[in-house]
Amino acid sequence: xxxxxxxxxxxxxxxxxxxxxxxxxxxxxxxxxxxxxxxxxxxxxxxxxxxxxxxxxxxxxxxxxxxxxxxxxxxxxxxxxxxxxxxxxxxxxxxxxxxxxxxxxxxxxxxxxxxxxxxxxxxxxxxxxxxxxxxxxxxxxxxxxxxxxxxxxxxxxxxxxxxxxxxxxxxxxxxxxxxxxxxxxxxxxxxxxxxxxxxxxxxxxxxxxxxxxxxxxxxxxxxxxxxxxxxxxxxxxxxxxxxxxxxxxxxxxxxxxxxxxxxxxxxx
Amino acid sequence: xxxxxxxxxxxxxxxxxxxxxxxxxxxxxxxxxxxxxxxxxxxxxxxxxxxxxxxxxxxxxxxxxxxxxxxxxxxxxxxxxxxxxxxxxxxxxxxxxxxxxxxxxxxxxxxxxxxxxxxxxxxxxxxxxxxxxxxxxxxxxxxxxxxxxxxxxxxxxxxxxxxxxxxxxxxxxxxxxxxxxxxxxxxxxxxxxxxxxxxxxxxxxxxxxxxxxxxxxxxxxxxxxxxxxxxxxxxxxxxxxxxxxxxxxxxxxxxxxxxxxxxxxxxxxxxxxxxxxxxxxxxxxxxxxxxxxxxxxxxxxxxxxxxxxxxxxxxxxxxxxxxxxxxxxxxxxxxxxxxxxxxxxxxxxxxxxxxxxxxxxxxxxxxxxxxxxxxxxxxxxxxxxxxxxxxxxxxxxxxxxxxxxxxxxxxxxxxxxxxxxxxxxxxxxxxxxxxxxxxxxxxxx
Numbered sequence: 001x002x003x004x005x006x007x008x009x010x011x012x013x014x015x016x017x018x019x020x021x022x023x024x025x026x027x028x029x030x031x032x033x034x035x036x037x038x039x040x041x042x043x044x045x046x047x048x049x050x051x052x053x054x055x056x057x058x059x060x061x062x063x064x065x066x067x068x069x070x071x072x073x074x075x076x077x078x079x080x081x082x083x084x085x086x087x088x089x090x091x092x093x094x095x096x097x098x099x100x101x102x103x104x105x106x107x108x109x110x111x112x113x114x115x116x117x118x119x120x121x122x123x124x125x126x127x128x129x130x131x132x133x134x135x136x137x138x139x140x141x142x143x144x145x146x147x148x149x150x151x152x153x154x155x156x157x158x159x160x161x162x163x164x165x166x167x168x169x170x171x172x173x174x175x176x177x178x179x180x181x182x183x184x185x186x187x188x189x190x191x192x193x194x195x196x197x198x199x200x201x202x203x204x205x206x207x208x209x210x211x212x213x214x215x216x217x218x219x220x221x222x223x224x225x226x227x228x229x230x231x232x233x234x235x236x237x238x239x240x241x242x243x244x245x246x247x248x249x250x251x252x253x254x255x256x257x258x259x260x261x262x263x264x265x266x267x268x
Numbered sequence: 269x270x271x272x273x274x275x276x277x278x279x280x281x282x283x284x285x286x287x288x289x290x291x292x293x294x295x296x297x298x299x300x301x302x303x304x305x306x307x308x309x310x311x312x313x314x315x316x317x318x319x320x321x322x323x324x325x326x327x328x329x330x331x332x333x334x335x336x337x338x339x340x341x342x343x344x345x346x347x348x349x350x351x352x353x354x355x356x357x358x359x360x361x362x363x364x365x366x367x368x369x370x371x372x373x374x375x376x377x378x379x380x381x382x383x384x385x386x387x388x389x390x391x392x393x394x395x396x397x398x399x400x401x402x403x404x405x406x407x408x409x410x411x412x413x414x415x416x417x418x419x420x421x422x423x424x425x426x427x428x429x430x431x432x433x434x435x436x437x438x439x440x441x442x443x444x445x446x447x448x449x450x451x452x453x454x455x456x457x458x459x460x461x462x463x464x465x466x467x468x469x470x471x472x473x474x475x476x477x478x479x480x481x482x483x484x485x486x487x488x489x490x491x492x493x494x495x496x497x498x499x500x501x502x503x504x505x506x507x508x509x510x511x512x513x514x515x516x517x518x519x520x521x522x523x524x525x526x527x528x529x530x531x532x533x534x535x536x537x538x539x540x541x542x543x544x545x546x547x548x549x550x551x552x553x554x555x556x557x558x559x560x561x562x563x564x565x566x567x568x569x570x571x572x573x574x575x576x577x578x579x580x581x582x583x584x585x586x587x588x589x590x591x592x593x594x595x596x597x598x599x600x601x602x603x604x605x606x607x608x609x610x611x612x613x614x615x616x617x618x619x620x621x622x623x624x625x626x627x628x629x630x631x632x633x634x635x636x637x638x639x640x641x642x643x644x645x646x647x648x649x650x651x652x653x654x655x656x657x658x659x660x661x662x663x664x665x666x667x668x669x670x671x672x673x674x675x676x677x678x679x680x681x682x683x684x685x686x687x688x689x690x691x692x693x694x695x696x697x698x699x700x701x702x703x704x705x706x707x708x709x710x711x712x713x
Contacts, residue, residue, distance in 0.1 A: 165290055174292055181297030182374065185343050185689070186431035186662065198289075228432035235374055235398040236297065257291045265296055 165246070165253065172244045181236035183262045184228050195230045195260040197237060203250050205242030210234060213257075233260040301345035302430065303372050304338060306331045308349070309379035309390065310356040321412050326381050327356065330390065333419035334377060334426070336463060337437045341427070342692030347373055356380075360393065365400040373397055377426055388412040392422050394429055404429045416465065421712050436658040437462060440708040441665060442480045442489060443683060445469065446701040450676030457491065459506070462707070464697040470504060479654070479704050483526040486708045490514065490524040490533055501535050503550075515548045515555055523567050528574045534558070536566040545579055545596075558596040569621075570594070571614045571638070578602075578612040578621050578638070589623055591638065602640030607632075611654055614638070616709075617661035620688065624653040624666075633666050635688055646690045659709045663687055665696065667703040 187193060200209040212218065212234065218227040237243075237258065245253050309327035338344035351371045354364055360378040368376050379392035387409050394404040406425060408418050417438060424435030445458035457470040457477050470489070471477055478499075480491035489504045501514040501524040515521065519539035526533060532547045545558040545568045559565045563583035570577055578591045584601060587608045592599035603609045607627030614621055618638070625632040625645065631652045634645040652668040665685045672679030681703045683696040696705075 170290075170292060174294060177292075177294050178296050179298060181294065182300060182302050183297040184302075184431055185299065186433045224428075224432040228430065231396065231399075231403075232297075233294075235396065238398040239369075239374070253290055255289060257289055258294055259291060260294045262295070262297060265299075 169244075169246050176240055176244045177236055177258065180240035181260070182232060183265060184225075184232050185266075187225050187229060187262065187266055191225060191263075193226055193229050193261070193263065195226070195233045197230075197233055197258045197260065199237065199243075199256050199258065201243065201245060201254055201256060203254075205245045207237065207241050207243075210237060229260065229262065233258070236260075301343055302374055303345045303347055304375045304377065304430075305347045305352065305368055305371065305373040306335045306338070306377045307352060307354070307359045307379070308356050309381050309392070310360050312380060312382040321415070323381075323383065323412075326388075326412075326415055327379070330379070330381070330415060330419040330422070331377075333416060333463070334423050337420065337423040338427075340463070340694065342687060343431060347371055360391075363395055363397075365395075365397050368395075368397050375403070375426075375430060377422070379422070383412065386411070388415060388418070390415075390418045390422070392425075394426050416461070417711070420461070420463075424710070424712075433662060434660045434710065436660050436662065436707075436710070438711045439659055440482075440486065440711065441683070441696070441705050442470075442482060442708070443667075443698065443702045443705040444477055444480065445698070446681055446703060447473075450672055450679040457489070457504070458698075458700075458702070460698065462696075467699050470506065470509075479523060479706075481525050481706045482708045484528060484530040484709055486711060488526075488530075490526060492522045492524065501533065503533070515546075515553075517546075517555075521546075525569055527570050528572055534568045534570065534577065536568070538564075545577070558594075559592070559599070560596070565590075567611050569613045572616055572618045576614075576638075578614055580610050580612055589621065589636075589640075602638070603636065603643070604640065605643055613655055613657060615657050615661040616659055620661070622655040622657065622664050624655065633664060633686065635664075644690070646686050646688070647684075647693055652684070654704050656706045658685075658707050661688075665705045665707055667705060669703075 196213040198211045198213055199207055202208050212230050214226075215230075217223050218230055308331045311324055311327040313323040313326075335346040338346050352359075353367045353370075356378065357380070359376070360380050363376055363378065374397055376395040376397055377392060378395065379390060381391075382389045388411065389407060389409045391407040392405070393402055395401070396403050404425060406422075408421060410418060420438040423437040427433070427435040427437070439462045440459055441462055442457065442459045445456045446453050448454045454473040455477050456473040457480055458467055459470060460467040471493075475493045475495075478492045480489050482489060487506055489506060491502055491504065492499055493502050494500070495502075495513060499520045499522050500517075501521040502511050503514050504511040514524065514533055514535070517537050519537060521535050521537050524533050524535040527547070531551060532549050534545065534547045536543050537546045542562060543564040543566050544560060545565050547556045547558060548554070549556075558568070558577065559579070559581075561581065561583055563581050564587075565579055565581045565583075568577050568579040575594055576591055577594055577596075578589060580587050581590050582588070583590075587610060588601050589603040589609045589612045590599050590601050602621075603623070605625070605627075607625050609623050609625050611624045612621050613623070615635075620635045621638055622633065622635050625634055630648050631650070632645040633647050633652060633655050634643060636643040646664070649668050650671050652666055655664040655666040657664060663685050665683060667681055668684050669681045670679060681701040683698055683702045683705050684693060685696055686693040696702075
């Protein structure tokens with residue numbers, strides 16, 4: 001009886017330990033807390049504050065109205081009114097802005113407010129950039145490319161639900177690799193030349209390990225074009241590193257698969 | 269019980285790794301030429317001169333030829349040597365990849381030259397700078413005067429390794445050299461390297477010559493010339509200079525070409541206003557009639573496997589392109605667009621047929637699949653014709669004439685080449701005006 005009790009207890013302890021250890025997202029939850037995201041957003045605001053001021057202004061003001069009560073506790077209303085225009089960053093006066101804020105307000109209390117502002121700005125910045133990039137490319141390509149765009153966005157949706165990457169994150173990564181990949185122009189366009197590369201990434205986006213999934217095909221006779229394409233894809237990934245990966249959720253994207261398929265481009 | 273427990277524990281750990289793999293489709297890239305650095309070859313030679321060749325300069329000369337070849341493809345962008353930071357001898361042993369990557373190079377060619385026992389030895393290596401590894405390494409030994417060919421062979425090897433296609437640099441082009449005013453042109457057979465160097469004339473210019481074509485070994489040339497004011501097909505041995513009339517036809521023969529095995533010549537024979545296609549076996553001298561139609565059948569060209577022939581015919585009214593089996597059966601029309609089609613040539617790859625098209629007063633060079641689908645017009649001009657394929661089926665060379673005044677002033681004829689994608693159209697420099705080009709196969713197979 002005692003033995004059974006000991007077995008039962010030890011088994012339960014082991015089970016609890018295993019459950020805690022093997023379900024890390026339960027522990028990692030705090031990692032995704034808003035403050036960490038906010039820090040990241042401030043950096044983006046500093047870099048990209050050019051064409052989005054009108055939109056951002058509306059959002060900022062809306063947020064400020066909601067937060068009015070909190071702000072008024074930190075500083076007199078008059079001072080706050082003066083600061084308003086400064087919160088919408090202008091390209092050449094960022095340093096001055098920061099100084100003003102420091103003088104007029106308690107930095108510790110201002111900080112979260114800036115974070116919130118930039119969080120909205122980030123959404124605007126990333127989306128607009130992405131759209132602009134897509135429009136530029138669309139200009140260069142024919143109507144066929146529009147089809148590709150649709151396909152891409154469909155796959156993005158599929159992936160973002162499946163993997164947790166947002167559309168913007170996936171598009172940013174894709175756009176980065178587009179720029180690095182010099183497509184070998186001599187490839188035949190009617191062959192099946194899909195190259196799949198599996199990457200193990202470090203947290204900073206550099207490559208720990210790269211593997212061509214169909215690497216045995218490279219050395220088969222009559223597969224010269226596949227080999228050339230695979231080498232060009234590997235070259236692109238290496239040139240591109242560090243890859244533009246999200247700053248959070250490392251566990252989700254530490255292993256990633258890139259499918260290189262130039263066929264539609266070569267046909268067009 | 270224990271087993272069940274272990275399996276259970278294993279599965280629990282497995283949950284930790286159960287994030288779905290992120291897949292990203294990359295369907296576009298940039299179409300810029302590949303940046304490549306061609307380092308001057310390191311010269312390991314003591315003497316300044318060797319057999320009237322400036323040995324010390326050979327390294328730079330060979331790398332310049334390679335660079336020029338790459339530039340001409342439109343697929344590579346050779347980088348400026350002024351930006352190179354590593355010396356050729358060290359770069360050839362072990363390049364500092366970071367330094368080369370700094371100048372945005374993705375591939376690097378290095379090499380070394382030495383002369384032993386009156387033989388020139390040239391080594392070269394191709395490096396993948398992103399992967400920091402060697403992609404190819406070869407050495408060639410030849411006579412020093414052959415240094416240009418070595419440069420072309422190195423270009424071919426690098427091209428093949430980086431594109432997957434065989435190269436076309438170690439090749440020659442035969443053409444009709446033209447001099448004098450338009451009304452009194454002197455036409456000679458001329459041969460040159462594909463980059464325009466080493467031009468040699470094969471005939472004196474006493475007789476008009478047209479449509480020269482290489483045989484598969486590049487030793488024989490067939491062309492049309494005039495014998496007693498009658499156009500006849502000739503055969504010329506390039507090495508010996510011996511020429512002979514092909515066959516004993518009681519009329520005009522023209523538009524000759526070799527079969528892919530080089531054993532037959534296919535040509536048109538015209539008599540009493542009708543023209544049909546014939547072949548003549550060069551060994552047995554047997555003549556075989558291939559078409560028998562009341563229309564004008566001409567410009568025959570074999571498919572690379574020798575089983576089919578494409579030709580043009582006006583049997584449907586206007587001149588169009590047809591294909592048939594090599595015995596003349598199963599002829600079928602494959603061109604159906606507006607305009608007149610001529611000079612069909614089967615690609616060495618076998619997938620495409622190049623042609624000249626005349627439509628609305630303009631001349632076009634185009635390609636279509638061998639079943640007639642997928643017609644694409646690559647280039648348009650006032651007057652251009654006679655496309656000929658590069659040995660890898662990637663480029664077409666043709667000639668283009670300019671419009672002249674009533675007195676013939678302002679007239680010129682030049683060779684041009686174009687990629688089958690329609691890009692990289694460029695003039696091939698020749699010493700004189702030129703027409704009717706024909707590309708050889710690779711000299712070093």
